[in-house]
Amino acid sequence: xxxxxxxxxxxxxxxxxxxxxxxxxxxxxxxxxxxxxxxxxxxxxxxxxxxxxxxxxxxxxxxxxxxxxxxxxxxxxxxxxxxxxxxxxxxxxxxxxxxxxxxxxxxxxxxxxxxxxxxxxxxxxxxxxxxxxxxxxxxxxxxxxxxxxxxxxxxxxxxxxxxxxxxxxxxxxxxxxxxxxxxxxxxxxxxxxxxxxxxxxxxxxxxxxxxxxxxxxxxxxxxxxxxxxxxxxxxxxxxxxxxxxxxxxxxxxxxxxxxxxxxxxxxxxxxxxxxxxxxxxxxxxxxxxxxxxxxxxxxxxxxxxxxxxxxxxxxxxxxxxxxxxxxxxxxxxxxxxxxxxxxxxxx
Amino acid sequence: xxxxxxxxxxxxxxxxxxxxxxxxxxxxxxxxxxxxxxxxxxxxxxxxxxxxxxxxxxxxxxxxxxxxxxxxxxxxxxxxxxxxxxxxxxxxxxxxxxxxxxxxxxxxxxxxxxxxxxxxxxxxxxxxxxxxxxxxxxxxxxxxxxxxxxxxxxxxxxxxxxxxxxxxxxxxxxxxxxxxxxxxxxxxxxxxxxxxxxxxxxxxxxxxxxxxxxxxxxxxxxxxxxxxxxxxxxxxxxxxxxxxxxxxxxxxxxxxxxxxxxxxxxxxxxxxxxxxxxxxxxxxxxxxxxxxxxxxxxxxxxxxxxxxxxxxxxxxxxxxxxxxxxxxxxxxxxxxxxxxxxxxxxx
Numbered sequence: 001x002x003x004x005x006x007x008x009x010x011x012x013x014x015x016x017x018x019x020x021x022x023x024x025x026x027x028x029x030x031x032x033x034x035x036x037x038x039x040x041x042x043x044x045x046x047x048x049x050x051x052x053x054x055x056x057x058x059x060x061x062x063x064x065x066x067x068x069x070x071x072x073x074x075x076x077x078x079x080x081x082x083x084x085x086x087x088x089x090x091x092x093x094x095x096x097x098x099x100x101x102x103x104x105x106x107x108x109x110x111x112x113x114x115x116x117x118x119x120x121x122x123x124x125x126x127x128x129x130x131x132x133x134x135x136x137x138x139x140x141x142x143x144x145x146x147x148x149x150x151x152x153x154x155x156x157x158x159x160x161x162x163x164x165x166x167x168x169x170x171x172x173x174x175x176x177x178x179x180x181x182x183x184x185x186x187x188x189x190x191x192x193x194x195x196x197x198x199x200x201x202x203x204x205x206x207x208x209x210x211x212x213x214x215x216x217x218x219x220x221x222x223x224x225x226x227x228x229x230x231x232x233x234x235x236x237x238x239x240x241x242x243x244x245x246x247x248x249x250x251x252x253x254x255x256x257x258x259x260x261x262x263x264x265x266x267x268x269x270x271x272x273x274x275x276x277x278x279x280x281x282x283x284x285x286x287x288x289x290x291x292x293x294x295x296x297x298x299x300x301x302x303x304x305x306x307x308x309x310x311x312x313x314x315x316x317x318x319x320x321x322x323x324x325x326x327x328x329x330x331x332x333x334x335x336x337x338x339x340x341x342x343x344x345x346x347x
Numbered sequence: 348x349x350x351x352x353x354x355x356x357x358x359x360x361x362x363x364x365x366x367x368x369x370x371x372x373x374x375x376x377x378x379x380x381x382x383x384x385x386x387x388x389x390x391x392x393x394x395x396x397x398x399x400x401x402x403x404x405x406x407x408x409x410x411x412x413x414x415x416x417x418x419x420x421x422x423x424x425x426x427x428x429x430x431x432x433x434x435x436x437x438x439x440x441x442x443x444x445x446x447x448x449x450x451x452x453x454x455x456x457x458x459x460x461x462x463x464x465x466x467x468x469x470x471x472x473x474x475x476x477x478x479x480x481x482x483x484x485x486x487x488x489x490x491x492x493x494x495x496x497x498x499x500x501x502x503x504x505x506x507x508x509x510x511x512x513x514x515x516x517x518x519x520x521x522x523x524x525x526x527x528x529x530x531x532x533x534x535x536x537x538x539x540x541x542x543x544x545x546x547x548x549x550x551x552x553x554x555x556x557x558x559x560x561x562x563x564x565x566x567x568x569x570x571x572x573x574x575x576x577x578x579x580x581x582x583x584x585x586x587x588x589x590x591x592x593x594x595x596x597x598x599x600x601x602x603x604x605x606x607x608x609x610x611x612x613x614x615x616x617x618x619x620x621x622x623x624x625x626x627x628x629x630x631x632x633x634x635x636x637x638x639x640x641x642x643x644x645x646x647x648x649x650x651x652x653x654x655x656x657x658x659x660x661x662x663x664x665x666x667x668x669x670x671x672x673x674x675x676x677x678x679x680x681x682x683x684x685x686x687x688x689x690x691x692x693x694x
Contacts, residue, residue, distance in 0.1 A: 068670070084670040095670070219648040219655050280665070287666075288659075291638035292648055301566040301639055308566050309671050312635075317669065318627070319634075321662040323415070323431040323442070 021128050021158045022077025022102035040167065040241060041130045044154040048098045048134035049081075051252050055136065056083050056096050058256050062263060063088040067096070072307065077102035078130075082310045086317065090145075090267045095313030096136040105129045105157065116233045119166040120157060127165065128158040134252070137314040138259075139286075143279035145266035146177035146184060147225070147286065148259050149314070151296070152252050169244050170232035173255055174211050175262075176225030176286060178279040180336045182346075184262045185226045189346040191258035192229050192251070199247040200239070207231045212343040217289050222340040224289045278333050280320035287319050368475050368505045369424025369449035387514065387588060388477045391501040395445045395481035396428075398599050402483065403430050403443050405603050409610060410435040414443070419654065424449035425477075429657045433664065437492075437614045442660030443483040452476045452504065463580045466513040467504060474512065475505040481599070484661040485606075486633075490626035492613035493524035493531060494572070494633065495606050496661070498643070499599050516591050517579035520602055521558050522609075523572030523633060525626040527683045529693075531609045532573045536693040538605035539576050539598070546594040547586070554578045559690040564636050569687040571636045625680050627667035634666050 019027075025041055032038065034046045056067050065088040073079035080099035085091055105113075105127045114120045121127065133153035140147070152171035159165045175188045189208070196204035211230035216223050229251070234244050290297050300311040327333030366374075372388055381389045403414050412435040420426035427446035432438055452460075452474045461467045468474065480500035487494070499518035506512045522535045536555070543550035558577035563570050576598070581591050637644050647658040674680030 070671070086670055093668075093670070219653070284662070287634060288638065291635065292645065298639065306566070312668060313670050315631070315668040318665060318667050320665050321440075321659060322664065323433055323440070323660050324417070324656050 018160075019162070020077065020102065021130055021162055024162050025102075025130075026077070040154065040164070040245065041132065041156055043245065044132045045100050047249060047252065048132055048152065051255075052081065052083065052096055052098050052134055055256065058260065059085065059091070059094055059096070059138070062260070062267070063090040063094070065089055067094070074101065076104075080307065080310060082307075082313060084313055088141075090140055090142075090263065092139045092141045093313075093315075093317040094136075094138040095310075096134075097310050097313060098134045099132070099310070101129075101131045103129055103131075110157075113166070117166040117168060117235060119236070121159075121165060130154075130156045130158070135314070138263075139283070139316045140263060140267060142267050142269060143178045143271050143275045144181075144269040145263055146175050147283075147316075148175050149173060150252075150255055152248055154248075166235070167241065168233050168235040169248050170234065171248060171251060172207060172211055172228060172230035173251075173258065174215055174225055174228030174230065175259075176282070177336070178282040179275065179332055180226065180339060181266070184266070185344070185346045187261060188226075188228060188258050191254050193347050195250045195254035196229065196247075198250060199243065203231075203247070204229065208345075215289065217285060217293065219288075219292065220285070222285070222337065223343055224286065224340075226339065226346070227343055277320065278327075280318060281322060281325055283316040283319035284321045287315055290314055365507075366509070367424065367449065368477055368509055371509050372449075372477075373424070387501065387511070387592065388479065388503060390592065391479045392447050394596060394599065395479055395499065398602075399428065399430065399443055399445050399481055402603065405607065406432065406438070406441055406443070406485070409607070409614070410437040410441070412436055414441070421448065423451075427654065427657060429654075429660060431660055435488075437487055437489075437610065439486045439488045440660075440662075440664040441483075441485040442657075443481075444657050444660060445481045446479070446657070448476075448478045450476055450478075457504075460513070464513045464515060464582060466583070468506075468512060477501075477503045477505070482661070485610075486630070486663045487610060487614060489614050489616060490525045490618050490622045491528075491616040492610055493522050494630075494663075495522050496520060497599075497602055499595055501595075513582070514588065515580050515582040516595050517581065518595060518598060519554060519558055519575060519577035520598075520605065521562055521572055521575030521577065522606075523629070524683070525629040526622065526679055527573065527686060528613070531613070532691070532693045534608060535573075535575060535605050538601050540694050542597045542601035543576065543594075545597060546590065550578075550594070551576065555692075562636065564632060564640065566635075566639065567632070569632075569684065570690055571633065571687075573686065573693070574690055624667065625674075627665060628669060628672055630663040630666035631668045634662055637661055 025039065028038065029042060034042045060066055063085060065085055067083040067085045070082045071079065078100035080097065083096045085094040088094065107125050110120055110127055114122060131153065133151060135151045137149045138147060150173035154169050156167040157165040173192070175185065177184065193204040196207065207229035208227060211227045212223060214230045215225060238244065297311060297314070300306045301308065327337060372386065375385065376389060379385065381393045407413055410432060412432055414430040414432045417429045418426065425447035427444065430443045432441040435441065454472050457467055457474055461469060478500065480498060482498045484496045485494060497520035501514070501516050503514040504512040520539070522532065524531065540551040543554065554576035555574060558574045559570060561577045562572060585591065644658060644661070647653045648655065674684060
């Protein structure tokens with residue numbers, strides 16, 4: 001899911017009468033700051049901004065190199081911050097991106113969304129919306145260290161008076177090793193399970209299965225990686241909004257504990273030229289998933305005015321496609337492919 | 348357009364009563380061989396097989412290394428031959444692919460195709476079809492030597508008695524340099540124009556514009572390369588079938604003369620590490636087009652039972668994505684990007 005999955009409207013927004021939710025939010029922030037009684041939009045914006053900073057700081061500490069930071073504003077309100085570290089000591093490419101989008105949903109988009117969100121008003125020509133997301137992809141240099149992806153997002157539409165109409169949360173994180181260390185997969189999933197279980201014991205099994213289903217290169221009948229959690233469209237039919245926000249807050253906070261111990265353990269392992277090449281082939285599969293199957297990416301790329309470089313920061317620095325490559329019988333490479341064919345329950 | 352763009356039906360074909368067109372064609376071939384009075388299906392199959400052999404032989408002569416040749420049969424009739432040369436002396440990766448597909452089109456596919464082909468019977472639940480295509484992509488090592496792509500295809504549906512119902516031709520070839528030599532682009536287009544002009548003076552301008560429109564990374568507002576020709580759905584509303592076959596025959600024959608002089612001239616030019624890296628970035632754009640926009644590729648990848656390795660042989664051996672890469676002012680790299688923004692009339 002690209003971070004700009006929500007740039008549904010570009011700069012050319014039809015303004016409705018009265019203040020937009022972007023105007024209202026700017027005013028609220030100026031007058032009161034952001035507290036636990038602020039609109040969810042502002043709380044979510046604050047949450048992802050805080051985590052972007054924390055994650056970037058933690059990764060800079062691991063890598064020793066600084067991120068390049070690009071901020072931009074959107075004409076209709078909102079904007080984004082893209083942080084990219086390229087050719088670092090530990091990371092070949094690492095992107096940590098947030099975007100805050102205020103815009104107007106046209107009727108066809110509303111009709112599509114109503115399939116999952118009955119709260120959406122079917123009788124209007126357009127609706128103001130808000131979307132906030134944090135998205136990251138880390139591609140380490142060392143083929144023994146896994147790629148990791150995370151995305152958390154919040155979506156809201158507004159009634160004409162600015163009150164929230166429909167809203168939902170989506171998110172998750174997943175791990176993509178080139179060389180599989182079972183203990184890494186177990187640690188990653190266990191950390192996420194704990195975060196989930198604190199909110200609802202049904203979350204982890206449900207979101208793990210959803211992740212396995214979503215991050216799949218169906219054309220190769222293999223998963224992109226060893227999974228994690230994925231969820232979307234969590235709204236009032238799942239839990240109330242405070243409870244969901246509490247869950248998202250804890251799941252996001254679980255990211256660094258889920259990944260840092262793994263990268264620390266793997267980043268300096270010795271590896272061969274052949275192992276690096278296998279990693280490059282697996283990077284090719286990553287590109288295939290992101291460009292062929294990922295709905296957020298294709299949505300972003302087909303949105304006029306989207307910031308393409310922020311969407312495609314998810315792609316690895318380099319990738320490789322070799323015709324009819326087959327790993328050796330009994331090799332670690334072959335075992336990975338077997339695991340990717342049929343997802344494993346790690347915890 | 349992937350060569351397997353036509354693998355619409357996989358092995359599980361609903362057999363109609365009586366002999367299929369695959370049965371009929373096998374019998375005709377056995378009894379009479381293929382002559383100018385054979386069904387167009389067999390003549391097209393022969394044409395693309397002959398050209399695949401000629402092209403492979405010519406490229407082996409240029410490269411000094413042999414192609415790997417994989418043949419396969421399809422359970423419902425037809426099959427394919429994929430020829431790939433990887434890590435050659437001249438070509439980093441070169442694929443020359445043919446496929447012959449016999450199958451059954453279900454009603455929704457027929458309805459989609461009727462938009463362009465009114466001859467298709469709207470009152471049947473399914474229709475037998477035949478598709479034959481030759482597809483090639485050559486990625487040279489030397490960044491001064493351009494990538495080239497070609498695809499020629501013929502599609503036919505059959506009435507219940509085996510006689511042809513709707514039919515059409517599609518095809519074209521286009522050039523994708525990392526470093527632009529105007530004389531190469533001019534030579535390539537001039538050769539294609541001559542082949543087109545021999546059949547209809549309106550072909551070249553029309554098919555050149557179609558190519559520029561089709562091979563475009565719309566999300567970056569740039570063309571994949573410097574163009575060539577592209578056409579699809581050429582049927583009885585354009586010309587009669589013999590005339591179109593004669594045109595396709597000549598256009599295909601123009602491929603080697605359009606490309607060989609270019610590769611000969613560029614394959615041994617000196618280049619720097621930085622130029623090689625620019626080529627890798629351009630390869631990334633090639634991957635983006637093929638995976639995000641190319642209808643043939645996405646159609647093939649979404650077809651159950653398709654031969655993925657034959658479809659994705661079009662991808663380069665290696666590619667690179669660098670966040671916010673900008674070529675230097677006044678450089679050759681910058682000039683290429685300018686040309687790709689706004690297609691040029693080369694002849």
